[in-house]
Amino acid sequence: MSDPIIIVGAEGHALSVANVAIGIGMRVVAFVDDNKAGSDLLGIPVLTKAQSFETHEADNFAIAIGNNFVRERVSLEYKSARPSARFPSIIHHSAVIGIASDIGEGTVVMPLAHIGPNSSVGAFCIMNTASSIDHDCHMGSFSSIAPRAVTGGNVRIGLRSAVSIGATIKHGIEVGEDVVIGANSYVNKSIENNVVAYGTPCKSVRG
Numbered sequence: 001m002s003d004p005i006i007i008v009g010a011e012g013h014a015l016s017v018a019n020v021a022i023g024i025g026m027r028v029v030a031f032v033d034d035n036k037a038g039s040d041l042l043g044i045p046v047l048t049k050a051q052s053f054e055t056h057e058a059d060n061f062a063i064a065i066g067n068n069f070v071r072e073r074v075s076l077e078y079k080s081a082r083p084s085a086r087f088p089s090i091i092h093h094s095a096v097i098g099i100a101s102d103i104g105e106g107t108v109v110m111p112l113a114h115i116g117p118n119s120s121v122g123a124f125c126i127m128n129t130a131s132s133i134d135h136d137c138h139m140g141s142f143s144s145i146a147p148r149a150v151t152g153g154n155v156r157i158g159l160r161s162a163v164s165i166g167a168t169i170k171h172g173i174e175v176g177e178d179v180v181i182g183a184n185s186y187v188n189k190s191i192e193n194n195v196v197a198y199g200t201p202c203k204s205v206r207g
Contacts, residue, residue: 002027004057005088008074009064010036010046016129017064017108018042020092029057053081060086063106063124068160072142075106075124087124095127104141116153133157140177158193167202 005026007014010033018028018041030047037048047055061078065071078085087106091097095109098117103109106124114132115121121133122141132150133139140159145151149163152171157163161179167187169175174190181187182198191197195204 003060003088004029005060005062006030006032006047006052006055006058007062007064008032008049008052008078010041011064011066013066013126014041014064016110017062017090018044020090020108020110021062023092024090026060026090030055049077053078059084060088062090062108063087064108066126066144068142068144068162071124072160075142098135110147122159134171146183164198 002025005021005028007017007028010031014031021028028044030045031041032047032049032052034048036046039046063071063075065074089103089107091109092111094111095113097115100118101115102120104121104123107121109127110129112130113127116134116137118135119133119137121139124142125139126144129147131145134151134153136153137151137155139157142160143157145163146165149167151169154172155169156174158175158177161175163181164183166184167181169187173187176191176193178194179191180196185198185202186200187202196206197204
């Protein structure tokens with residue numbers, strides 16, 4: 001029998017996570033959203049957070065929340081409330097995972113994503129559709145890389161940082177923690193912590 005999983009979230013990103021989970025043979029038994037509880041998504045019931053803590057049908061959870069900060073907070077809530085909870089990495093069958101690479105718990109790798117060899121992706125990250133990190137890269141936990149965002153090799157993306165759609169990061173660049181890189185930006189210099197940066201070339205615009 002396929003592994004049951006509860007998806008925390010019931011918005012668009014939750015649909016994308018469900019698409020990957022179902023595609024690799026998992027059985028989505030519920031979504032979680034206090035504001036939508038009592039309805040359904042894809043014909044699957046939506047529960048309250050309290051109900052999801054109480055259920056014994058699944059100990060597998062996916063935190064399907066796009067906001068990096070909120071995803072971190074909710075993952076910690078679930079770890080505290082359900083000590084038995086497991087957060088499997090969910091990887092679409094079309095993704096390419098390089099040799100000697102490591103993917104942390106709770107991370108979701110979307111269709112056509114690419115993780116280069118000898119790279120590491122932390123816990124509860126999002127690698128979105130057709131995104132790519134090359135060899136020897138590192139994504140800090142709770143970070144995210146949006147559709148068709150790409151990096152060269154030896155790039156580091158810090159804790160909770162977000163690389164927006166279509167951005168390109170040159171090889172050897174370090175993106176700090178809690179950074180937002182704007183859409184379609186070209187990052188050719190390292191970015192400090194706690195800033196929003198965008199443009200071609202990418203520049204920090206505010207802290």
